[in-house]
Amino acid sequence: MTDRAALELSLNQLLEPARFKDYGPNGLQVEGRAEVGHLVCGVTASLALIDAAIAAKADAILVHHGLFWRGQDGRVTGWMKQRLARLIQRDINLFAYHLPLDAHPTLGNNAQLGARLGWVADARFGEQDLGFSAAVEPTALDALAARLRVVLDREVVVVPGDGRPLRRVAWCSGGAQGYFEAAIAAGADVFITGEISEPQAHYARETGVAFIAAGHHATERYGVQGVGERVARDLGLSWQFIDVDNPA
Template identity: 70%
Template structure:
């Protein structure tokens, strides 16, 4: 089966509601390709490696969390940007990207899907634009939870802060959400899980007794793109494949 680019874009917009969010880059269609869509490839980031893999699989559209545009970047189409755009245009592939809207979706988004993978269920939100999730967790201590995260994501994690007290409330927000740590503390978390840690968070964890787990930006955001793209593909009768381009960050 096939569908039109307009129908595909409308389906993703209806699902993820990008108009609700203030974001640093455009959500939705970032590069226009062919009008008729049969195959979707999803991935975390619109890297050249993902684009080349999608070309090899004869994809008509690529759906990602991180598109071509990052905060504060140069807007000129040169170098690596030219190479990515050139590949997309040469093969007439549509690129669709949803950043904060994909983080926030209550079922298919990055935070909801990370919770599913870790066995956590949110009963509240916190942080800017209510992007952070928080919910109950019964763990002997933060180290026990960190071990679960490490096993579930198949990568080492960084644990900073109190690791002896029981954990009853867990907050999480995928990717580079280390700036949400203070909001997680205020929301009553015993542990905060995200992708990255910066210098200030280590001190806050030690001083407040709220543990901080950094589990990798890419590793925490591998689940929303295939969930959302798979849902839309099934709805429209399209082929879908998730391609995970490894990233140690």
């Protein structure tokens, strides 16, 4: 058991949100009860996750995608009202960390995704150094795609490059398709992220650098688990990860 302020301090010290220019507020987004004994972690503060956390008797929820984003309609209606009502009625704290949870060098989404694939980043690239890159033993694109399907347990979208052996991989979890050009400039033979937009297929064909879209949700399941486990251990909390499946 700990208190809300100690949990917030531990998360902020670990993730350093002040370092990042982000799309929404990082940290405590909804204040709940002062004492925290059980922490539930998930990718997105959806109604399904909140309801599952209530069933799990959570005192606090830690997510990557919170409730509030820059440019959002500020009215508390519809889905926003439903989510907030659940949290407030049950007095549950909601903590959200977006870019800080992508960027942490060992516990973040990118570091944890790399670890599951056997990669340790030796370089960073892109805006705010969110992209990770590593030298790997030469491998074929088909073999890498098959490995991703197994590790992430989902289908992936593959746009081949020029067929070169893959010696340097670059990756950035979630919706980081806009980092593809930076990955190319950083010397990648393949770039892995969650989503693909129309331009990236052309860039892959024209530059020879392969592109793999492995799922926004699927590539961002691991940071909250790494951070949740760490703070729970440090503060003497019980914790669990609840995965609300998302095809995106």
